[in-house]
Amino acid sequence: MNTHTIDTDTPVISADAYDTAAFFTGSEAIAVVTNTTAPDAVPLPSPDASTAELLFAAQEAGRRAVPAPFTETALVARPLLRRAGLPVPDGPLSYAIAPELTIRYAHPAASPVGSAGCLGDDDTLLITGTLHRVPWARAAGAVVVLATAPSGPVLFTLDPDRAALTPGANLAGEPRDDLHLAPLEIPASRVRRIPRELLEEAEHRAALGRAALMAGAAERCVELTVAHTTARVQFGRPLSHFQAVKQEEARLIEEAALVRAAVQAAATPLDTGGPAAHFAVAAAKTQASASAAEIARIAHQLHGAIGITQLNPLHLATTRLWSWRDEDGDETDWALRLARSVTAATLWPALTTKP
Amino acid sequence: MCPSTLSPIAIPDAALPESARRLRTEVRAFLDEERARGTALGRPDSWLAGWDPGFSRRLAERGWVGMALPTEYGGAGRGFLERYVVIEELLAAGAPVSAHWVSDRQAGPSVLQHGTEEQRRFFLPRIAAGQCFFSIGMSEKSSGSDLASVHTRAERTSDGWRLTGTKMWTGGAHVNDYAIVLARTDEAEDKHTGLSQFIVDLRAPGVRIEPIRLMSGEHRFNAFHLDGVDVPDGMLLGRRGDGWKQVTGELAFERSGPERYLSTFPLLVSLLSELEHRSVTAGQLTQVGLLTARLHSVRRLSLGVAAALNAGASPDTQAALVKDLGTRLEGTLVDTVRSILPTRADPHATPGSHAELLAFALLHSPGYTLRGGTNEILRGIITRGLEQR
Ligand SMILES: Cc1cc2nc3c(=O)[nH]c(=O)nc-3n(C[C@H](O)[C@H](O)[C@H](O)COP(=O)(O)OP(=O)(O)OC[C@H]3O[C@@H](n4cnc5c(N)ncnc54)[C@H](O)[C@@H]3O)c2cc1C
Numbered sequence: 001m002n003t004h005t006i007d008t009d010t011p012v013i014s015a016d017a018y019d020t021a022a023f024f025t026g027s028e029a030i031a032v033v034t035n036t037t038a039p040d041a042v043p044l045p046s047p048d049a050s051t052a053e054l055l056f057a058a059q060e061a062g063r064r065a066v067p068a069p070f071t072e073t074a075l076v077a078r079p080l081l082r083r084a085g086l087p088v089p090d091g092p093l094s095y096a097i098a099p100e101l102t103i104r105y106a107h108p109a110a111s112p113v114g115s116a117g118c119l120g121d122d123d124t125l126l127i128t129g130t131l132h133r134v135p136w137a138r139a140a141g142a143v144v145v146l147a148t149a150p151s152g153p154v155l156f157t158l159d160p161d162r163a164a165l166t167p168g169a170n171l172a173g174e175p176r177d178d179l180h181l182a183p184l185e186i187p188a189s190r191v192r193r194i195p196r197e198l199l200e201e202a203e204h205r206a207a208l209g210r211a212a213l214m215a216g217a218a219e220r221c222v223e224l225t226v227a228h229t230t231a232r233v234q235f236g237r238p239l240s241h242f243q244a245v246k247q248e249e250a251r252l253i254e255e256a257a258l259v260r261a262a263v264q265a266a267a268t269p270l271d272t273g274g275p276a277a278h279f280a281v282a283a284a285k286t287q288a289s290a291s292a293a294e295i296a297r298i299a300h301q302l303h304g305a306i307g308i309t310q311l312n313p314l315h316l317a318t319t320r321l322w323s324w325r326d327e328d329g330d331e332t333d334w335a336l337r338l339a340r341s342v343t344a345a346t347l348w349p350a351l352t353t354k355p
Numbered sequence: 356m357c358p359s360t361l362s363p364i365a366i367p368d369a370a371l372p373e374s375a376r377r378l379r380t381e382v383r384a385f386l387d388e389e390r391a392r393g394t395a396l397g398r399p400d401s402w403l404a405g406w407d408p409g410f411s412r413r414l415a416e417r418g419w420v421g422m423a424l425p426t427e428y429g430g431a432g433r434g435f436l437e438r439y440v441v442i443e444e445l446l447a448a449g450a451p452v453s454a455h456w457v458s459d460r461q462a463g464p465s466v467l468q469h470g471t472e473e474q475r476r477f478f479l480p481r482i483a484a485g486q487c488f489f490s491i492g493m494s495e496k497s498s499g500s501d502l503a504s505v506h507t508r509a510e511r512t513s514d515g516w517r518l519t520g521t522k523m524w525t526g527g528a529h530v531n532d533y534a535i536v537l538a539r540t541d542e543a544e545d546k547h548t549g550l551s552q553f554i555v556d557l558r559a560p561g562v563r564i565e566p567i568r569l570m571s572g573e574h575r576f577n578a579f580h581l582d583g584v585d586v587p588d589g590m591l592l593g594r595r596g597d598g599w600k601q602v603t604g605e606l607a608f609e610r611s612g613p614e615r616y617l618s619t620f621p622l623l624v625s626l627l628s629e630l631e632h633r634s635v636t637a638g639q640l641t642q643v644g645l646l647t648a649r650l651h652s653v654r655r656l657s658l659g660v661a662a663a664l665n666a667g668a669s670p671d672t673q674a675a676l677v678k679d680l681g682t683r684l685e686g687t688l689v690d691t692v693r694s695i696l697p698t699r700a701d702p703h704a705t706p707g708s709h710a711e712l713l714a715f716a717l718l719h720s721p722g723y724t725l726r727g728g729t730n731e732i733l734r735g736i737i738t739r740g741l742e743q744r
Contacts, residue, residue, distance in 0.1 A: 226741050240742060243735070250734030253741060254680045257366060257673075261659065262652040264368035279651075286648035335644025336637055342647060344627035348447045348620075351651055352379065354370070 051075075052267040055212045059263070062216025062324075065316040067174070069094050069136035071209030077144045080202055084155045084192040094140035094160075096179075097202055101129040103149045106185055123188040125149060125156065127181045133168060134160075135327075137177035146194070146202050153199045156191040158184075170323035172316070201273065204281040206328040208266050211281075211288035214324050215263045218256035218291065220317040221299035225252060228303055245302060252298040255291045262287040269354060275341065279350050282338035289331035292321040366673050368655060369662030375440045382444040385417060389450065397625070397707060398449040399716040400618045403575060403726075405451025406530060408485070414445075415485030420455050421463045422483075428467070429480030435665040439658065443613035449621035453527065458482045460612070461605055462489035462535060465552075469593030469601055474554070478533075492522040492536035492555065492579055493602065500732050502537070503546045503599060507581060509538040509553060515587040516540075518553065518561075525579040529564045531557055534579065537598050550598030554590040561585070571702065571718040604669070609727050611660040611674035616653045616681030618723055619688045622716045623650075625709045626692045642695045646688060653681050672740025675733040682730060685723040689716045 049057075054075050061070040069092045077093035106124040127147075134143055143158045163179035170176050229239040229249060239245045266280035296318040300307045307314045325331065342350050390396050394410055414420050423438045424430025445452050463482045466474050481487035498505045507520025518538055528534060534555045541549035555562065561584035567576040593601045623646060630639065657677045663670040693700075693713065700714035724730045 222741075226738075230742055240738060243731075246738045247731060247734050250676070250679065250737040253737055254676050257656060257676055258649070258652045258680060261366060261368065261655040262648070265651070265655040267368075268370075282644070283648040283651040286644055287652045290645055290648065331645065331648075332641050335641045335648060337644070338647055339640040339644035342627070342643075344624050344631060347624060347627060347647065351647075351654060352443070 049074075050267075051271050052264075055208070055263060055267050058209055058212035059216035059219070059260070062213030062320065063220045063317075065172075065217070065220070065320060068092060069140060071213055072135050072140070075209035075212070076202065076205045077142075079205060080144050080146075080155060080198070081157070083198055083201070084194055086155070086157060086190065086192055089142050089157075091141040092136060092139050093142050093144060094134055094136050095144045095146070095202070095206065096131040096134050096158075097146045097199075097206065098129070098131050099148055101127055101131070101145075101147045101181070103127055103147055103154070105150065123149075123154075123191040123193070125154070125186045125188075125191055127184045127186060129181055131158075131163075131179040131181070133170075133176035133327075134179055136175050137179055138165060138167060138175050143179070146199055149193070151193055153194050153196055154191055155194045155198065155202075156186045158186065158190075170319075170327070172319035172323050174320070174323065197273065200278070203329070204270060204277055207285040207334065208263065208270055208281045210324050210328040211259070211266075211284045212263045214288040214292065214321055215256070215260040217317040217320045217324070218259050218288075218295050221295050221314070221321070222253055222256045224312075224314050224317070225249060225299045225302050228307075232304075239302070248298050248302060252295060252302070255295050255298075259284075259288045259291050259295075265354065275350075276353055278341060279338065280354070282334045282341070285329055286331050286334040286338055289325035289329075289334070292325040296321050366656055366659035366670070366676075367662060369436070369658040371436055371440060371658070375437055378437055379440050379444060381417075382419070382441055385414075386444065386448045386450060389413075390448075395451055395706075396449050397621050397712075398451075399621050399712060400719045400722075401449045401621075402446060402452050402456050402614045402618070403526065403719070403722070404453060404573060404715075405449070406453045406527070407451035408454045408488070410451050411455040411488075412485040414452075415455070415483060418483075420459050420483055420485045421479065424463055424467060424479055424483055428475055429483040430463075431483070435661050439613065439661045443617060443654075446613050446617040447620050447624075454488050454530070455482075455485050456614075457491055457527070457531075458487060458489040461491065461609060462533070464608060465535065465592065465601065465605055466554075468604075469552075469597075471589065473589060474592070478554075487533070488527065488531040490525050490528045490531045490534040490557065490579070492525050492528075492534040494524050495521060496523050500729055502602070503550065505537055505539060505550065507536065507538040509540045509551060509586070511540075512585065515585060515589075516553065516591065518555065518581040518584045518586055520581050522579040522581070523576075524567070525564075525577045526575055528557055528577040528579045529566065529574065533557060535592060536581070537602060540595055540598075547599040549596055550602075551595050552592040552598045552601055553586050554592050555581070555584060555586055556590075559584050559586075569718070571715070603671075606728070607660070607664060607669055607671050607674040610678040610733070611657055611664075611670075611681075613654075613657060615678045615727075616650065616657065616684050618682075618719075619685045619716045620650070622692050622712050623688055625712050626696055629696055629698075629709050639695050642691055646691055649684055649687075653677065653684055657681065672737055675728075675736040675740070678727065679724075679730045679733045679737070682723040686720050689713070689720050693717075 058071045072095055073093045076095045078088050081088045104126045106126045107122050137160050140160055143160055145158050146155050163181050166178040168176045229245055232239050262284040266284045269276040269280040303314055306312045398405060418431040419441045422431040422433045423435050426432040466478050495505050509516040509518050534557055536553045536555045537550055539549055540551040543549035561582045563580040565578040566574045567578055568574055660670050660673050660677055698710050698713055700717050701710040702714040704710040
């Protein structure tokens with residue numbers, strides 16, 4: 001069987017990654033792509049790639065509906081582990097930002113301040129609770145978890161094999177698995193106390209990675225729609241020759257361009273951090289999520305009935321857009337955060353500040 | 356830089372040069388002075404309605420009119436990206452820029468590119484000094500979207516041309532100095548050939564300006580009658596018969612600038628100050644956030660086109676795309692502001708109050724998606740641009 005997935009250490013993304021059947025066969029399907037000779041394969045960024053390069057690759061992964069945790073690994077988990085000073089495992093990774101977990105120190109007695117262990121120096125944790133809808137958990141070698149311990153924010157890595165896994169999926173059939181942790185001990189070597197900013201950065205990375213995937217899926221909608229309306233003939237002319245079709249198609253193209261511009265504009269601020277990062281990332285995810293409905297609507301409308309079948313690849317893009325717009329914060333969530341950061345006096349300066 | 360193979364509509368993300376940051380600070384300081392002076396500021400659609408030659412001249416004294424023109428012609432030689440920063444600051448602040456708007460945006464670049472050396476030496480320094488204001492004489496009663504069908508004729512005389520016809524919707528013709536007029540010089544099979552551009556003195560004999568009032572009652576537009584106006588040879592702009600090429604070449608500049616998404620921005624600022632005095636719901640904030648995200652995204656696209664222009668490219672498809680997105684946003688902003696904070700729009704409320712600004716923006720709103728080529732026509736350009744790839 002052809003596996004259509006990536007190994008993040010292999011220098012290409014599979015170009016013909018459109019067979020979703022592989023998703024359902026479990027973790028072994030999320031294996032390594034060995035066929036790297038596909039004609040339109042693009043190089044995977046090197047480990048020291050810039051954020052802009054990673055975002056570009058993420059758009060490509062979104063465009064090709066690559067069935068693997070690309071952004072989860074490259075844009076979120078790896079940089080966070082590096083920031084926290086933990087080793088970066090090979091292979092696919094995932095993440096969970098999970099304030100709802102119950103966390104105790106495994107050795108409260110070691111603490112000078114009672115059972116909460118605020119000042120304990122052994123950071124071995126005891127975790128109880130469920131991580132909901134973890135992307136690609138069944139395929140990930142490790143899940144990077146950000147949560148709140150008695151001492152404040154912590155980051156730790158979790159081996160998904162040590163949790164009970166309930167498989168789930170989003171509208172596009174991408175794995176979104178629940179991981180149940182019935183008191184699970186995480187050794188101190190896998191735990192780091194982190195500053196609050198890293199928590200915020202994690203949210204930003206997750207949201208921007210998702211927005212980049214969406215930008216790619218939006219491009220795919222444009223490509224497929226333009227190809228379709230130029231090829232399909234009705235009333236003796238290609239669809240694209242009709243004014244009404246042009247009008248809709250142009251709006252689709254514009255909306256996709258908008259998402260892409262917003263994602264690109266956030267690359268530099270993400271590295272710089274601070275309010276500029278918050279503004280640019282919140283704007284990017286707000287725009288990507290807010291545009292998804294219009295992009296999917298027009299692409300499907302112009303495809304006619306063929307577009308709602310599995311015979312046509314359009315669904316690979318639109319079901320992802322519908323899923324990803326909700327994941328890592330939807331447009332309502334991010335729009336609210338964006339608006340909270342501006343006032344009449346700061347709106348224009350915020351719009352025009354870009355490091 | 357990332358390769359741009361991914362997108363059929365790849366518009367690079369432009370970084371503004373460091374000099375732009377300093378420039379922005381200077382412009383903001385200038386605008387603070389103007390506010391203190393009481394010059395009307397903070398108004399929507401100020402590039403159409405904010406006519407104040409005094410303001411234009413003070414701006415010119417700073418070197419901020421015709422600033423992309425070369426220094427040998429009195430310009431500041433600073434390029435389109437720096438010009439971009441200046442005009443976006445002016446529009447965001449709702450400054451009265453309409454007097455010099457067309458000379459700065461279109462007439463200047465057009466004379467520089469197509470004009471004779473005499474024309475450059477005569478017009479460009481005056482434009483850059485804020486002392487020479489232009490109108491655009493393109494549209495006619497039966498030539499709107501189908502601009503190439505213009506009927507205004509230019510007939511050869513012994514030492515020049517005689518122009519006859521009526522232009523419509525000519526903004527500012529009653530207060531400006533010159534108009535660039537598109538006229539037919541030669542009959543041809545293909546209506547796109549045989550057109551030429553002329554610089555017409557708006558005080559010349561035979562020029563008759565007849566006001567057309569906007570629905571707000573304002574006088575901005577005119578019917579511009581040319582009853583046998585004699586135009587000397589030296590006022591042919593560019594080559595005889597090249598008019599269409601010249602006009603369409605200007606369009607990327609005309610279409611993608613900050614004026615295509617900032618016309619109603621001051622209304623959003625006004626809304627935010629209103630909200631500061633009230634308790635605000637999450638729903639209201641969410642709508643503000645959605646608008647902000649869209650403004651930010653459109654601005655990045657617009658900047659990308661400006662960077663491409665600055666680099667000498669002609670991103671016509673992308674410019675059309677920005678204009679459609681941007682001008683639709685200008686209208687959406689008005690509707691959204693109205694729904695975030697329901698306010699009775701009142702043109703007679705205190706000038707500058709939210710109710711008055713809302714009324715003004717609303718009365719102007721149908722124009723945003725019409726001027727400079729309608730959005731329906733632009734969308735045709737966008738799809739054609741993509742299919743030709
Ligand atoms: C505020 C403002 C300022 C202006 N200033 C100037 C100026 O200074 N100088 C100047 O010369 N002109 C000016 N204009 C005129 C402007 O350029 C024209 O209004 C514009 O080109 C549209 O032409 P029209 O109004 O004749 O509409 P029409 O061309 O008659 O169009 C009417 C409607 O039909 C649609 N339509 C027409 N043809 C097609 C088609 N083939 N496919 C799909 N839809 C189509 C249009 O999109 C529009 O919705 C100004 C206009 C406005 C609103």
